[in-house]
Amino acid sequence: MMRAWTLPILLALCGSALATALALGGNYGTAATLLLVFALLACLNSPLAFPKPISALEAQRRSAADGRPVVFWRPGCTYCLQLRIRLGRSARQLHWVDIWRDPAGAAAVREANDGNETVPTVVVAGRPHTNPDPSWVREQLSSST
Known part of the structure; x- marks a missing residue:
């Protein structure tokens, strides 16, 4: 913390x-x-600056129920901040996992990125995408709702 x-x-x-x-x-x-x-x-x-983070397990459960993407991030990451700012209000609809608070989230990011904790990593329909374009994330969000 x-x-x-x-x-x-x-x-x-x-x-x-x-x-x-x-x-x-x-x-x-x-x-x-x-x-x-x-x-x-x-x-x-x-x-x-970010929506309240939840655990990776809870984010995966919620994503399975509502189809919204899961964003793995960490404080101080300029790319995470850029994604958050460019998403605007729609960022609140995503499920945010702070990998510094959640070891399971950090492990999920390492698994998706060849052992590296590269963030933001966005998981859509079970597939990880590292540092995706914010407009693409917005499209995924609109198609899930």
Whole structure:
């Protein structure tokens, strides 16, 4: 759990330190802007930017019932963040598995990617797809509902 928050906490601390240094030097506008940028980066790289993760077993069960894709991801992954942002609101309809929280999810990703924990890995109808195009994922989602 703590590993998922390491990068956002480091971003927030670095942003605070830089903003403080700039503010002490009299650059209040730059300090405020920099602090906002680092806060945004911290939020985007935190688990808060993603729908609530579930276990791999629960995601597979739900996917079998409703046909929606399962997305294996991890906090701090720029490709996962890019997929999440480009999917927009439809991302909430997918089943998200944080491989840092779920060892079974990490094992499923390693099995699909020749032993590597390459994310995002999207499973559609039991077939894994590594780092797929977001528009393709959106198509899979619309065809499943």
